[in-house]
Amino acid sequence: MDRGGWAVTWIGVAGVLLGCGANVPAPAESSDTSSAAEASSEASGDSSGDPVVGSFELGFGDLAFAPLNSGDVIPVVVGGQGAAMFPLALRGSQFVLPDPPSDYTSELAPLFDLDIDIEGYNNGPGNHFKHLANYPITFTVLPDASYEYVYVAVLLPDDIDPVVLEGLPAHFSARLRPANSAAFEVELDLIVGAVIAPN
Numbered sequence: 001m002d003r004g005g006w007a008v009t010w011i012g013v014a015g016v017l018l019g020c021g022a023n024v025p026a027p028a029e030s031s032d033t034s035s036a037a038e039a040s041s042e043a044s045g046d047s048s049g050d051p052v053v054g055s056f057e058l059g060f061g062d063l064a065f066a067p068l069n070s071g072d073v074i075p076v077v078v079g080g081q082g083a084a085m086f087p088l089a090l091r092g093s094q095f096v097l098p099d100p101p102s103d104y105t106s107e108l109a110p111l112f113d114l115d116i117d118i119e120g121y122n123n124g125p126g127n128h129f130k131h132l133a134n135y136p137i138t139f140t141v142l143p144d145a146s147y148e149y150v151y152v153a154v155l156l157p158d159d160i161d162p163v164v165l166e167g168l169p170a171h172f173s174a175r176l177r178p179a180n181s182a183a184f185e186v187e188l189d190l191i192v193g194a195v196i197a198p199n
Helices: 010-017
Strands: 036-039 054-060 073-078 084-093 111-117 130-136 147-155 169-177 184-196
Touching: 054 169, 054 184, 084 111, 084 169, 111 147, 130 147
Parallel strands: 073 184
Antiparallel strands: 036 054, 054 084, 073 084, 084 147, 111 130, 111 169, 169 184
């Protein structure tokens, strides 16, 4: 995939948050039941032949990271201006980052894709409840050399009252594509929880 020529603006990034990114194929089915995807550099890679390098973990939290596992309840958070969202926190390690890591325009910035499916509400792009593609992640390097991204604000569609989603099963299919690694793929079956105010 040609990652050169990225001229992402913050307006463009906001558009991606609303699900306006380019369509990408849905990740392959996985038997993983946790938010973590890990492998060493010796592990087999994807069809490109690239090995999987390091680790990637999907979590929940607008201020603190909480790992997600299949079967968990994921609340809907309503922000101060009324926008409802799933705040998805990300962690990783060892794969290549831009220098500095905050350079979201770099071809080395890891790209994040996400599809969320909620039966009866999959009316968005690609027949998903929510679809994000090619979202550049600006990880912070922590003292232990691991990486963290505070959260991707996955905004719910404006025409959906989040209360009607409470208790419904939701399938999250996430993929992180670092520059020097085969993609990390995480598949989670979660339950939409109650609407809560931000921390």
